[in-house]
Amino acid sequence: MRKIEFFDTTLRDGEQSAGINLNTKEKLEIARQLEKYGVSIIEAGFPASSPGDFEAVKLIADTVKNSVVTGLARSIKSDIETSWEALKGGVQPHLHTFIATSPIHMQYKLNKTPEQVIEIAVESVKLAKKYFPLVQWSAEDATRSDKDFLVRIMNEVIKAGATTINIPDTVGYASPIEYGALFKYLSENVTGIEKVKLSAHCHDDLGMAVANTLAAIENGATQVEGTINGIGERAGNAALEEVAVALHIRNDYYQADSGIILKETKRTSQLVSQLTGVVIQPNKAVVGKNAFAHESGIHQDGMLKNPETYEIITPDLIGDVATELVLGKHSGRHAFFSRAAEMGFQLSDEKLNAAFVAFKKLADRKKEIAEEDLFVLLTDQQVKSGEVELYELEELVVHYENNVPTSTITVKVPTGEQVVETCAGSGAVEAIFNTLEKIVNGEVRILDYRVSSVSKGRDALGEAVINLTFNGKTSTGRNASQDVLKASARAYINAINRQLVNVQIKEQAAVGQ
Numbered sequence: 059m060r061k062i063e064f065f066d067t068t069l070r071d072g073e074q075s076a077g078i079n080l081n082t083k084e085k086l087e088i089a090r091q092l093e094k095y096g097v098s099i100i101e102a103g104f105p106a107s108s109p110g111d112f113e114a115v116k117l118i119a120d121t122v123k124n125s126v127v128t129g130l131a132r133s134i135k136s137d138i139e140t141s142w143e144a145l146k147g148g149v150q151p152h153l154h155t156f157i158a159t160s161p162i163h164m165q166y167k168l169n170k171t172p173e174q175v176i177e178i179a180v181e182s183v184k185l186a187k188k189y190f191p192l193v194q195w196s197a198e199d200a201t202r203s204d205k206d207f208l209v210r211i212m213n214e215v216i217k218a219g220a221t222t223i224n225i226p227d228t229v230g231y232a233s234p235i236e237y238g239a240l241f242k243y244l245s246e247n248v249t250g251i252e253k254v255k256l257s258a259h260c261h262d263d264l265g266m267a268v269a270n271t272l273a274a275i276e277n278g279a280t281q282v283e284g285t286i287n288g289i290g291e292r293a294g295n296a297a298l299e300e301v302a303v304a305l306h307i308r309n310d311y312y313q314a315d316s317g318i319i320l321k322e323t324k325r326t327s328q329l330v331s332q333l334t335g336v337v338i339q340p341n342k343a344v345v346g347k348n349a350f351a352h353e354s355g356i357h358q359d360g361m362l363k364n365p366e367t368y369e370i371i372t373p374d375l376i377g378d379v380a381t382e383l384v385l386g387k388h389s390g391r392h393a394f395f396s397r398a399a400e401m402g403f404q405l406s407d408e409k410l411n412a413a414f415v416a417f418k419k420l421a422d423r424k425k426e427i428a429e430e431d432l433f434v435l436l437t438d439q440q441v442k443s444g445e446v447e448l449y450e451l452e453e454l455v456v457h458y459e460n461n462v463p464t465s466t467i468t469v470k471v472p473t474g475e476q477v478v479e480t481c482a483g484s485g486a487v488e489a490i491f492n493t494l495e496k497i498v499n500g501e502v503r504i505l506d507y508r509v510s511s512v513s514k515g516r517d518a519l520g521e522a523v524i525n526l527t528f529n530g531k532t533s534t535g536r537n538a539s540q541d542v543l544k545a546s547a548r549a550y551i552n553a554i555n556r557q558l559v560n561v562q563i564k565e566q567a568a569v570g571q
């Protein structure tokens with residue numbers, strides 16, 4: 059099995075994302091987690107770029123013991139010497155130095171001829187080697203460089219002492235086949251390349267960073283660079299967690315080991331997201347919120363029969379993550395019935411089918427069906443057949459008397475009687491809650507109450523969520539309606555009913571045992 063070294067540049071190229079600025083404490087926290095995650099090398103920053111970066115790189119180099127710590131430097135004496143001051147305390151001092159090799163970068167950015175660039179590269183590697191045992195040299199914009207120029211310059215920097223040669227796709231321009239071919243070409247033509255590490259560094263401008271990285275591995279790369287969550291300059295870098303999981307899941311194909319502790323994936327991703335403020339897109343591979351969420355009926359049915367039908371990654375491979383069968387408008391009977399059973403309902407096929415029809419209607423109107431919605435749908439069937447006895451809102455009238463909101467509510471109570479009560483409050487909702495409190499048989503304490511819009515426009519649905527205790531037990535109720543006062547009253551009753559049904563389900567189960 060080949061070993062592929064993982065070089066993490068979250069703290070250098072990742073921090074180059076627009077809008078990210080990590081302080082020293084945050085950088086150290088991420089570095090410690092990267093060490094736990096098992097990366098071989100941590101690029102902690104660019105020491106010559108600012109006193110803050112210098113301080114962070116130095117602290118990380120002095121602290122981290124299980125990963126090599128490096129920093130980036132231009133081919134400039136002062137960058138290299140400043141980097142030495144920051145990195146010399148590391149377990150194995152390592153420098154990453156670079157210069158651009160593409161015609162456009164050499165002519166316009168560096169204003170140097172190719173011959174001058176070779177000379178500068180060689181001098182900088184020689185200088186770096188006076189200090190650092192490990193020197194990585196990168197040909198910036200390699201994928202838009204002349205291949206034979208790359209061979210010439212790499213021959214020279216290897217002679218000068220470089221221990222790693224990195225071939226970056228700086229602007230995310232290459233296709234996987236081209237990038238793989240470049241690795242093959244350089245492996246076959248650069249003198250002494252077998253003695254150094256060969257590294258891939260890919261950007262995601264055309265969405266191919268991970269594919270290119272894997273193509274490099276197939277063609278001789280022994281090190282891959284990238285960032286957690288794929289953050290980085292412009293569209294970002296290759297997402298290291300995706301590369302690591304791809305190597306693991308498709309080990310039959312790549313036959314390569316990353317040394318990454320996959321169980322730390324989710325934690326590492328969340329820490330980086332939290333400290334950088336970059337939200338992870340829900341559909342992102344491996345660490346996105348939806349990466350293990352299944353919404354459609356056919357998939358959910360398959361998942362219930364055998365999870366391998368639709369999941370190639372077992373969620374707990376990457377940490378504390380679980381499969382989710384989200385009930386929505388595309389869900390089918392299998393998932394719906396299975397959730398009903400999980401919630402403790404033992405209903406006849408007829409009732410389950412009726413609840414399912416009502417669920418489909420609701421799902422057409424709502425983005426996500428919450429557990430409380432399911433509860434209402436499922437208990438409705440039992441209420442209709444008189445199996446469970448609950449409170450039922452029959453009428454709600456809110457009016458103002460001398461500017462004081464007053465509500466009159468009619469409720470059918472579990473004994474079957476109709477009860478009417480009236481109460482005032484300092485607001486309409488309070489009046490409703492005061493009235494309901496008089497009607498229900500037990501002690502109610504409201505812990506939390508919120509209303510939010512669950513659709514858009516003039517006819518938007520307002521969703522009321524109430525958290526209360528009923529006879530000392532906590533319960534949450536929820537209801538959505540165009541009329542938020544009605545939604546609030548129903549949410550209140552829903553919370554009370556949830557408690558009653560829990561008690562009744564438990565009682566029925568005890569009798570059945």
Ligand SMILES: CC(=O)SCCNC(=O)CCNC(=O)[C@H](O)C(C)(C)COP(=O)(O)OP(=O)(O)OC[C@H]1O[C@@H](n2cnc3c(N)ncnc32)[C@H](O)[C@@H]1OP(=O)(O)O
Binds near residue numbers: 107133156167291
């Ligand atoms: C592909 C990459 O990701 S490369 C890394 C990019 N990262 C960063 O740039 C982040 C840190 N950078 C910085 O803080 C600043 O750019 C600094 C401190 C490095 C330099 O700042 P300044 O001295 O003000 O220069 P500025 O950034 O405006 O211009 C870059 C200079 O470096 C030169 N340069 C660029 N790459 C290299 C290189 N590899 N070797 C030598 N010189 C280089 C440019 O030609 C330009 O030189 P010039 O001033 O003679 O025209």
Ligand SMILES: CC(C)C(=O)C(=O)O
Binds near residue numbers: 198224226228
């Ligand atoms: C410095 C190099 C490796 C780089 O970040 C790039 O080319 O994208």
